[in-house]
Amino acid sequence: MDLQGRIALVTGSRRGVGQLVAEHLLARGATVVGFARGEATIDHPAYRHYQVDVADAAMVQRAFGAIARDVGPVAIVINNAAVLTSQYAMIMPPSAAQEMLNVNLLGPFLVSREAAKMMRRLRWGRIVNIGSMAASLEPIGDSIYAATKAGVATLANVLAKELGPLGVTCNTLAVTAIDSDMLAQLPRDKVAAIIDRLPVPRFAAADDILNVIDFLLSERSGYITAQTIWLGGVN
Template identity: 65%
Template sequence: MRYSGKIVLVTGARRGVGRLLAEHFLREGAQVIGFSRHADDLSVKGYTPIAVELGDAESVVRGFNQVRKTFGRVDIVVNNAAVLTSQYSMIMPPAAALGMLETNLFGTFMVSREAAKLMRKGKWGRIINIGSMAASLEPIGDSIYAATKAAVATLANVMAKEFAPLNITCNTLGITAIETDMLGQLPRDKVDAVVAGLPMPRYATADDILNVVDFFASERSSYVTAQTVFLGGVN
């Protein structure tokens, strides 16, 4: 029960990586808040789903008002939610490009700063951004997506400096491919080819991700901030 007594917020907790993170924190004794766009069907003790549109500043602030009223604080935040449209830049629909900037980058910014406002009272916090191998591999078709994933690491690095006096750490985990709805949007042969080219040529497992999230979230990692860890040998 390593997270007993902790309040953990996971964005995009309704599906995919976010759901496996939420379930992990719940198993380990945390009270978990899940921000997602749609109504969440997970109804278990200790889980509080809140509908939030991350691209909308007011919606994020409303979500945090609810967190403040219900819990009074938050200890660990995982900025996991993101959207992906993979398309050559010249034919990428502008609305899709904007959608990635709004959710992946602006949403991460808003959640991190609102969380830090709550964390500063207790002078303790962990902010963990879920990045992507795309930030390093810079694949064709992913100009905006890869840029947003590089940007969330930069965001964490700057916030790490701003929040260091408050004992709040900010780090990024760049994950490789794992079976989710987002992955299903991409042609499987393209993803297989990318995975085959990794130094460790396999898909990520849930445990690969949870291991690094636990490391960043740990009490013992209080001197670890502004770091990006990539899975699978990506750098």
């Protein structure tokens, strides 16, 4: 797939799945804009990094203004930025719950709405929200995290109806566990026990994610919208 001439925005591009996807899109020829609260970890001539908290509406709007001036209209969005605090509900700090709601759910909304204004002018766009197996499997300790990941799928479905007439598709890729900083926060044995119950009982590899990303961004997927694709057989 050739993405020459396309400008793609990846949130949470500093590490993990976000960095993986950003580097993949660069290899496909896209100009990639990264949002993250920290400094850039990608060094590439076609990569532009903005230190942005996606939960801050004013900061997101300012960043899109800068993108319009410095780079051009965004045609692809990968809403990947997320935080996870896995803890029983009775001892979950309200501040941790609020942060997950702000970053994992409000963030994709704020980014998508600003990107949609650019896509409207292009009459073409692709929005992909990175979901999680937690939304379906509902593991103990992940009440808020799972709820936010279920929320991003619903968000994509509603936006698909609003933006479909503009040539914009909105879908969700629900990933299973992949080696990342986020996964490292969780007990490995408990994660492995969940993975062992999947129809395809293994951890996700990079190609499992990138294969679906390629499909959802392609011209041939223009009739695919408001869908959630579950890796590993989760349903």
